[in-house]
Amino acid sequence: MGLKNTNQQKYLLSKIATGNGHGEDSPYFDGWKAFDSNPFHFNENPHGVIQMGLAENQLCFDLIQKWIMNNPEASICTPEGVNDFRDIAIFQDYHGLREFREAVAKFMAKGRGDRVRFEADRIVMSGGATGAHEMITFCLADPGEAFLVPTPYYPGFDRDLRWRTGVQLLPVVCESSNNFKVTRQALEAAYERARENNITVKGLLITNPSNPLGTVLDKETLRNIVSFINEKNIHLISDEIYAATVFSQPDFISISEIIEEEITCNRDLIHIVYSLSKDLGFPGFRVGIVYSYNDAVVHCSRKMSSFGLVSSQTQHLIASMLSDDVFVDRFIAESAERLGKRHGVFTRGLASVGIDCLNSNAGLFVWMDLRRLLEEQTFEAEMKLWRVIINEVKLNVSPGSSFHCSEPGWFRVCFANMDDNTMDVALTRIHSFVLQNKVRVPSKRQCWERSNNLRLSSSSRRVDDKLMAQCLSSPHSPIPQSPLVRART
Helix, strand or coil, X not given: CHHHHHHHHHHHCCHHHHCCCCCCCCHHHHHHXXXXXXXXXXXXXXXXXXXXXXXXXXXXXXXXXHHHHHCHHHCXXXXXXXXXXXXXXXXXXXXXXXXXXXXXXXXXXXXXXXXXXXXHHHEEEEEHHHHHHHHHHHHHCCCCCEEEEECCCCCCHHHHCXXXXXXXXXXXXXXXXXXXXXXXXXXXXXXXXXXXXXXXXEEEEEECCCCCCCCCCCHHHHHHHHHHHHHHCCEEEEEXXXXXXXXXXXXXXXXXXXXXXXXXCCHHHEEEEEECCCCCXXXXXXXXXXXXXXXXXXXXXXXXXXXXCCCHHHHHHXXXXXXXXXXXXHHHHHHHHHHHHHHHHHHXXXXXXXXXXXXXXXXXXXXXXXXHHCXXXXXXXXXXXXXHHHHHHCEECEEHHHHCCCCCCEEXXXXXXXXXXXXXXXXXXXXXXXXXXXXXXXXXXXXXXXXXXXXXXXXXXXXXXXXXXXXXXXXXXXXXXXXXXXXXX
């Protein structure tokens, strides 16, 4: 009876509603479900799953809280700000508050070292980067048409750009042999495959800084990308939501800087997606931005934005905060310093038991290399290892296959969404797992040989005997006895 009712219900719903376009069957989302069903708490649930699949910046909330305490009038829901309540709470045009758009444009410039300026009239708001990506996709492509996307890429793109628009995503295969660099050859190969399959390519989507790699695109690569999309006469969407998370050299270079110097570039093809979710750590505020150099796209997306506006209360608060130059300058600098420190502590902790990561200088995560832990170099082996990490080590990390990585054995691990104590527990669990399964730390010669093929973090590989003892005795550390991971020669 229950099955019959379920089938009847599906029959009454649309294909979008009953399909799997959201992509929830991905291990990326399965890891989140494992965390939700058994979340770690240092005291109340010390053996729960630690969330390392969420790219969230929680390292600077004290700075935000201090500013809010010192500026209570910025909120219309305080005694100090209540006089503005009526003007903000009543209907606002979907263009957005003028002061909000000006403040966001100014903040975008600061996140790019003030090397470029943005026009407030080209700022179109949306409900987070998710809504912004769907909105720009609706503007640029019809169902069945495609965007090229360099791999590995954020799993949510399969939902954001495809689910309701009917647009396809075609991978541009990037490889570890050159640190997953986007090459002209890879772009041409992906474009040619689309032509051979009679698929119309409408654009190229890049993420810079990269999610999941944590790297920035260099100027030469960006110039080649602009040259490519101009020659093919296709759009370029540059996802720059991690712009202000760069914590060391080289600097982040926005696509906006490239087109300033490229006189022959057709600016109508250039669009930027931005948000405050990563740089400020405000994902709950759902502040997404489309910035387009194409007047028609700005006009169209502004009409579409009525389906996912940012609340005027949020706009008012954000405008006040981002207009405070002293606060913004301090926040950007302090955030970079804290991210760099956390990144260093985490990667050194991994390196102490021989785990390497792609050398990175941005983002809220590392691209962890566990290829030598696989039984064999297959995606099936990657999934077996991932299940052990989820179910036994109790860490929600995301396997590279969910990011469409072309090579098995890579995992994205987020490090900025937890406090220091939780990070210590996570590292302890990793150490315990590696040591109990007798995974050998590579010799100095092996590390040197590998560095010739892959530019990895250069932290010390020496295992600290005291740390090893702590790993094995910690009450927060499960000791899995899985035969999956075996000693390598």
